[in-house]
Amino acid sequence: MDKRDRARKILKTLKREMPGARIALNFSSPLELLVATILSAQCTDERVNKVTPALFARYRTARDYAEAETEELEGLIRSINFFRNKAKSIKACCNKIVEEFGGRIPESVDELTKLPGVGRKTANIVLGSAFGIPAIGVDTHVKRVAGRLGLTNSTDPERIEEDLSRIIPKELWVDATTLLILHGRRTCKAKKPLCEECAVRDYCDYYSSMRK
DNA sequence: CTCCCGATAT
DNA sequence: ATATCAGGAG
Numbered sequence: 001m002d003k004r005d006r007a008r009k010i011l012k013t014l015k016r017e018m019p020g021a022r023i024a025l026n027f028s029s030p031l032e033l034l035v036a037t038i039l040s041a042q043c044t045d046e047r048v049n050k051v052t053p054a055l056f057a058r059y060r061t062a063r064d065y066a067e068a069e070t071e072e073l074e075g076l077i078r079s080i081n082f083f084r085n086k087a088k089s090i091k092a093c094c095n096k097i098v099e100e101f102g103g104r105i106p107e108s109v110d111e112l113t114k115l116p117g118v119g120r121k122t123a124n125i126v127l128g129s130a131f132g133i134p135a136i137g138v139d140t141h142v143k144r145v146a147g148r149l150g151l152t153n154s155t156d157p158e159r160i161e162e163d164l165s166r167i168i169p170k171e172l173w174v175d176a177t178t179l180l181i182l183h184g185r186r187t188c189k190a191k192k193p194l195c196e197e198c199a200v201r202d203y204c205d206y207y208s209s210m211r212k
Numbered sequence: 213c214t215c216c217c218g219a220t221a222t
Numbered sequence: 223a224t225a226t227c228a229g230g231a232g
Binding site for chain 1: 215216219220
């Protein structure tokens with residue numbers, strides 16, 4: 001079976017298993033998702049969701065973050081790892097959004113990745129889940145799951161993104177990202193993956209090599 | 213490659 | 223105790 005067919009079947013199966021799969025971060029605007037995604041680096045969404053209610057209540061626009069007192073902003077996200085870096089990134093990022101984009105979140109990878117604290121993964125998550133623009137976000141879960149399933153042989157996130165974009169139809173890019181992430185968290189875990197209860201093990205290179 | 217640097221699981 | 227976690231910058 002060719003990789004496109006495998007990818008299609010895998011995504012179809014995962015979608016049936018997890019209908020309405022959605023990014024786990026709570027947000028109600030592109031700005032909120034951008035901030036939440038910056039905070040989520042090397043950190044679980046669950047923990048990000050614990051600080052964002054108070055954070056979003058305190059700062060409502062990009063200008064609010066740009067003009068925020070560093071101490072206060074840091075205080076609101078202190079339970080998140082790398083909180084100093086992230087506070088600095090959010091401020092600088094929002095400052096640039098105000099100065100160069102009139103307070104609106106840009107809607108292209110190139111513009112987004114020029115923002116401080118925003119790398120390719122963050123940019124693609126925002127594009128896909130806030131704007132509905134086809135994008136594949138490659139985080140540690142997508143990297144691991146796509147590798148195990150045999151959808152890519154690359155290890156560099158940017159090349160994995162290329163590989164996946166070639167075998168997954170564009171209209172499924174956003175769904176594919178959230179499905180692979182969710183599957184990685186729940187089932188295809190880094191340590192002790194739950195292969196026996198995996199819905200897509202019949203298509204999985206890792207599984208078939210494990211049971212030889 | 214190193215630094216950032218807190219909460220949670222084990 | 224310590225390994226690891228939805229990364230990005232220098």
